[in-house]
Amino acid sequence: MIAARPVGVSFGSRQVLADVSFDVPSGQFLCIIGPSGCGKTTLLRVLAGLIAPTSGEVTADGKAVRGPARSRAIVFQDYTKALLPWRTVAGNVALGLEACRVAEPQKSRRIEELLSKMGLGHCAGQYPAQLSGGMQQRVQIARALGQDPQLLLMDEPFGALDAITRQGLQDEVARIAAEQKTTVVFITHDLEEAIYLGDQVIVLAAAPGTGAGRIAERITVEIPRPRSQLETREDPRFLAYRHRLFGLLKH
Amino acid sequence: MRRVLPAVLFAAALIGLWQLAAELKLINPIFFPSPGRTFGELYMQVTSGRLWQPLGATALRMLYGWLLACGLGIALGAAIGSSRTAREYLEPLLDFLRPLPASAIIPVAILFLGLSPAMSTAVIAFGSLWPVLLAAVHGLKNTEPQLVELCETLEMRRSQVLAKVALPGALPDILSGVRVSLAIALILAVVTEMQASLPGLGQNILLAQRSFRSPELYAGIVVLGIMGFLVNNGLLLAERRLLRWRSAAV
Numbered sequence: 177m178i179a180a181r182p183v184g185v186s187f188g189s190r191q192v193l194a195d196v197s198f199d200v201p202s203g204q205f206l207c208i209i210g211p212s213g214c215g216k217t218t219l220l221r222v223l224a225g226l227i228a229p230t231s232g233e234v235t236a237d238g239k240a241v242r243g244p245a246r247s248r249a250i251v252f253q254d255y256t257k258a259l260l261p262w263r264t265v266a267g268n269v270a271l272g273l274e275a276c277r278v279a280e281p282q283k284s285r286r287i288e289e290l291l292s293k294m295g296l297g298h299c300a301g302q303y304p305a306q307l308s309g310g311m312q313q314r315v316q317i318a319r320a321l322g323q324d325p326q327l328l329l330m331d332e333p334f335g336a337l338d339a340i341t342r343q344g345l346q347d348e349v350a351r352i353a354a355e356q357k358t359t360v361v362f363i364t365h366d367l368e369e370a371i372y373l374g375d376q377v378i379v380l381a382a383a384p385g386t387g388a389g390r391i392a393e394r395i396t397v398e399i400p401r402p403r404s405q406l407e408t409r410e411d412p413r414f415l416a417y418r419h420r421l422f423g424l425l426k427h
Numbered sequence: 428m429r430r431v432l433p434a435v436l437f438a439a440a441l442i443g444l445w446q447l448a449a450e451l452k453l454i455n456p457i458f459f460p461s462p463g464r465t466f467g468e469l470y471m472q473v474t475s476g477r478l479w480q481p482l483g484a485t486a487l488r489m490l491y492g493w494l495l496a497c498g499l500g501i502a503l504g505a506a507i508g509s510s511r512t513a514r515e516y517l518e519p520l521l522d523f524l525r526p527l528p529a530s531a532i533i534p535v536a537i538l539f540l541g542l543s544p545a546m547s548t549a550v551i552a553f554g555s556l557w558p559v560l561l562a563a564v565h566g567l568k569n570t571e572p573q574l575v576e577l578c579e580t581l582e583m584r585r586s587q588v589l590a591k592v593a594l595p596g597a598l599p600d601i602l603s604g605v606r607v608s609l610a611i612a613l614i615l616a617v618v619t620e621m622q623a624s625l626p627g628l629g630q631n632i633l634l635a636q637r638s639f640r641s642p643e644l645y646a647g648i649v650v651l652g653i654m655g656f657l658v659n660n661g662l663l664l665a666e667r668r669l670l671r672w673r674s675a676a677v
Contacts, residue, residue: 226576244579257573262595262672271591275581303675323581 210380215389249325272322492551504563529554562604566597
């Protein structure tokens, strides 16, 4: 379980996050949504251990997070800067395994397994620049899964992709999270994506006055899984959630 | 083939002009031999085998100094580019040394090392160090911050980050620095030979000039030109192989 106990972050005199608390039970999918500049990415970095909170703390299974760790993998938004352009697809996936000191022959087996899980088997020998954005994002996810994370942190991973590619990847991430029972914290600025993927959705908004991000609303999404791009999005409950959160995202 | 044709034609035209200027004796033939005499001399040197020893001596001199510069430059660059402490200690000193003309330290090098090949290697290494070093520092400083964070979440050790992420990322910069260094190494190989009477193409050119054997002088310059051209293109070829991922776009 991941828990944020009133987390606050300030950069100098500027407060970026204030009083953010939540629990993510193991295996749960939490989506965090909010307008640009409300501190979503900062919050993700605090969860990763890349930034220490100014106040409060983040705990993973009861232990305070004091720095980055392999058990918490990140999938970055900008895939063009998150892959090693000089390594092939297989080589990029291998990086995570090398860091975890997985030796041959397990390493090759594991790479093959991860590539086929993400539908990348046919482009193992290609370089990232030869792939579409969606495929590059799959490589990042495969690499992240390679480090066997307890928590998968995803920072607007599909923000730069076209709608069709995005829906395909949403379903895959949902499937993999369910299969591996991985806890996921997923940041997005797409309300429908948040409801479609999340067990829980938290809306961050800038507080009037200070501008610091705080939790404006949280909902539990009670739509059973597996969900479907067509039916789930037409489900009255889906529409009701959308209706309820929509107003909070307007300025 | 069609791409090199204009360059070949232009070079041929220049040689033609040279021939013409020599025929018309626009300049005293003692200082200015015709291309015919120059290439004749070169041909003689090749067939008699007289060319190979000085050529080899100069090439090795250049190579040793250059390799030393590359090793030092990349190691120092890695230290400065990846550690703030190293940067604080080393950078000001290096900024002081960098603008020093390498030829100015030849007398110092001669005092310490004598008129020896070691002196020449030291001077070449000093002079050709800077392009590699600066390129390595620049390349390593510009390591993608997101990749650094990735390495942190993977709990990679500093040496692993350097070997697997930072250095390969800086390789394009380092390779162009390495190529500039090689050109400087060739210049300094010739200069040190002239200054310290070390055997090689540089010394031969100087001796030919002093005894007015101008075809030999020009032949020496032509050989140096060819040598510089070949090593540069060899490095470009190696660069293309090492960086083939860059041309692998869709």
